[in-house]
Amino acid sequence: MYLQVNLIREKMAITNRKVRNQEQVRKYLLTDVESCTFTFSDGLKSNVAPSPEKEIVLVRLIPRASKSKKFEDDVLRNFMAARNVNELAMLCHYDCVRTFTRHFKKSFGETPYQWMLDHKMEEIQSLVLNSDLTITEIARMYEFKNVSHLVNAYTKRYGVSPLKNRLSNVI
Secondary structure, eight states, rough: EEEEEEEEEEEEETTTEEEEEEEEEEEEEEESSOOOOOTTTTEEEEEOOOOOTOEEEEEEEEEOOOHHHHHHHHHHHHHOOOHHHHHHHHHOOOSSHHHHHHEEEEEEEEOOOHHHHHHHHHHHHHHHOOOOOOOOHHHHHOOOOOOHHHHHHHHHHHHHHHHHHHHHHHH
């Protein structure tokens, strides 16, 4: 059996102000291989064995950064305790907010500020609809500078003020 392993790394190259992908391929040709076991960093194992006809097996490994998964887990674990992006970056062990923001946008597809605001607004809507807390208490709880800031943000997001949303939900 012959086992050929292609390892691919994608690199970004900027040429003439255009970005294009380049593949750098490293090939290994192994002969007389009975089977091959790949052990990944998360503990999973994959075994590759030849068919009874002893045909050539081509395996392509595309490296995936496990740091991305760890980063996402850190964010999800810590965002409830953070009041702002700076605190979230610190809780996720980042000294530089710019680096944290770059990694965040790569993992979540939006800025940490927008993501935190979206989650905060979902929680606020839940409190507006399902609790007896006043809008003022909710604004204070989520550290809005004043109630009108909360009302404006809520109205912009949901198309109706928190009080009207609460009243229409009761009926």
